[in-house]
Amino acid sequence: MNSSKKTYHVYIMCNVSKMLYTGVTSDLDIRVFQHRAKLSEGFTRKYNVHRPVYFEAFGDVRNAIATEKQIKGWLRAKKVALIESVNPEWKDLTPEWIDKRLKARKVSS
Numbered sequence: 001m002n003s004s005k006k007t008y009h010v011y012i013m014c015n016v017s018k019m020l021y022t023g024v025t026s027d028l029d030i031r032v033f034q035h036r037a038k039l040s041e042g043f044t045r046k047y048n049v050h051r052p053v054y055f056e057a058f059g060d061v062r063n064a065i066a067t068e069k070q071i072k073g074w075l076r077a078k079k080v081a082l083i084e085s086v087n088p089e090w091k092d093l094t095p096e097w098i099d100k101r102l103k104a105r106k107v108s109s
Contacts, residue, residue, distance in 0.1 A: 009055050010064050021043055
């Protein structure tokens, strides 16, 4: 029996012009890779949206989906305020969670 609990993420990505995309995923690393590698047709590929600037973890997929829908319904100014509340410089957050995952893997090894 697997005792590990699944984690879901709501994330916001941007391009160099700060065009925003909000999504939800069960594997943030893979999803960001897919966006960066332009593996799927659509908005993020068309507009080169590839820099994660916000993410939030959830233990329940229903809460993650509800939050994603809520954020998608917001005006841009509210999304910007959310991003800037945790990432005022709009840094690419990819290294932050890669470091956390690597540390977690080292501890569990």
